[in-house]
Amino acid sequence: MNLKKKVMAGAGMALAAGSLIASAAVPASAAPAANSVKACQNYNLGGACTYLYYPEPDMGSTLDGNFQDSISSISNYTGNTWCFWTDNNYQGIEGVFQNNYTWNTLSYPYNDSISSGKSC
Numbered sequence: 001m002n003l004k005k006k007v008m009a010g011a012g013m014a015l016a017a018g019s020l021i022a023s024a025a026v027p028a029s030a031a032p033a034a035n036s037v038k039a040c041q042n043y044n045l046g047g048a049c050t051y052l053y054y055p056e057p058d059m060g061s062t063l064d065g066n067f068q069d070s071i072s073s074i075s076n077y078t079g080n081t082w083c084f085w086t087d088n089n090y091q092g093i094e095g096v097f098q099n100n101y102t103w104n105t106l107s108y109p110y111n112d113s114i115s116s117g118k119s120c
């Protein structure tokens with residue numbers, strides 16, 4: 001019986017188990033829904049909503065329809081701060097909406113006034 005050989009085999013197994021744990025610690029990919037800004041016509045993310053993935057110079061013609069001057073709540077769970085403006089083409093009053101946050105009740109001057117927005 002060779003005791004030295006057995007100890008070395010055991011050490012090799014421990015090393016393999018260690019590297020397995022390290023790779024399992026890599027986080028899973030983010031949920032697909034987390035990469036858009038949700039902007040809705042009513043308070044508390046209610047009513048019709050549009051999902052913004054790219055700069056939107058005209059809220060009157062989003063992928064989800066006409067949201068010109070009608071947004072009342074916003075949820076930003078992208079990786080970036082977004083800015084919204086009260087006029088088209090990033091003009092007018094600018095509001096900064098940090099990521100990982102929800103605004104359930106927009107107030108003046110943004111409520112029912114947002115006309116464009118993009119990551120900023």
Ligand SMILES: [Ca+2]
Nearest residue numbers: 086113114115
């Ligand atoms: Ca407006």
